Amino acid sequence: xxxxxxxxxxxxxxxxxxxxxxxxxxxxxxxxxxxxxxxxxxxxxxxxxxxxxxxxxxxxxxxxxxxxxxxxxxxxxxxxxxxxxxxxxxxxxxxxxxxxxxxxxxxxxxxxxxxxxxxxxxxxxxxxxxxxxxxxxxxxxxxxxxxxxxxxxxxxxxxxxxxxxxxxxxxxxxxxxxxxxxxxxxxxxxxxxxxxxxxxxxxxxxx
Numbered sequence: 689x690x691x692x693x694x695x696x697x698x699x700x701x702x703x704x705x706x707x708x709x710x711x712x713x714x715x716x717x718x719x720x721x722x723x724x725x726x727x728x729x730x731x732x733x734x735x736x737x738x739x740x741x742x743x744x745x746x747x748x749x750x751x752x753x754x755x756x757x758x759x760x761x762x763x764x765x766x767x768x769x770x771x772x773x774x775x776x777x778x779x780x781x782x783x784x785x786x787x788x789x790x791x792x793x794x795x796x797x798x799x800x801x802x803x804x805x806x807x808x809x810x811x812x813x814x815x816x817x818x819x820x821x822x823x824x825x826x827x828x829x830x831x832x833x834x835x836x837x838x839x840x841x842x843x844x845x846x847x848x849x850x851x852x853x854x855x856x857x858x859x860x861x862x863x864x865x866x867x868x869x870x871x872x873x874x875x876x877x878x879x880x881x882x883x884x885x886x887x888x889x890x891x892x893x894x895x
Contacts, residue, residue, distance in 0.1 A: 801885045808848075
C-alpha cells in the first residue's frame with residue numbers, strides 16, 4: 689500500500705471520529721441534554737407562591753398586534769422574546785410573558801398539546817438526584833411544587849408549558865427546556881387552550 693493511500697485512509701478515519709464525537713445540533717427538536725432533566729436552575733421545592741400571581745411590567749398578559757397566518761387558537765412561543773402568543777385572528781394575539789430554556793436547553797419545533805394537568809406532580813429523574821441528592825424523590829402537586837398550578841404537555845416530549853412557584857423568574861432563560869408562566873397566567877392559558885392545540889416553538893420571530 690502506497691504512502692499516499694495510507695494517508696488518505698488515516699484522514700478519512702479521523703474525520704469519521706470527529707463526526708461521531710460532535711454533539712447534534714439543537715436547531716430543531718428537543719435538546720438531548722434536557723431529556724435527562726426536568727427541574728430548572730434556581731427552583732425551590734416547597735416555596736409557596738400564590739396561585740393567582742400574574743407576571744407584571746412588560747411580561748404582563750395583554751392583547752397585542754401580531755401578524756400570523758396561523759388559525760385562531762394556535763399557540764406560538766418566541767423563545768428569544770420570552771413571550772407566548774395565542775393567535776386571536778385579525779392580526780392580534782393574546783401575549784404572555786414566559787421563562788425559557790437556558791443555553792444548551794433551547795429547542796424549536798411543531799407539537800400539539802397532548803394532555804393537561806392541574807397542580808401536576810413532580811418526579812426528579814435519577815440523573816438529577818445524583819447531582820442534587822437533597823431533592824425530593826417525589827413531590828405532589830400543590831403551591832410549593834416547582835411545576836406550579838397547571839401544565840400543558842407538549843406532544844410526546846418531556847417538556848411542558850407550566851406554572852412556577854418563582855414568578856420573578858419570568859423573562860429569564862433558566863429552564864431545562866420547559867416554558868414557565870406565573871401561576872395566574874398559566875391558569876388563564878389552561879382554560880383557553882384545549883388538548884390537541886397546535887404549538888409552534890421558535891427561537892426568534894424570523895424562524
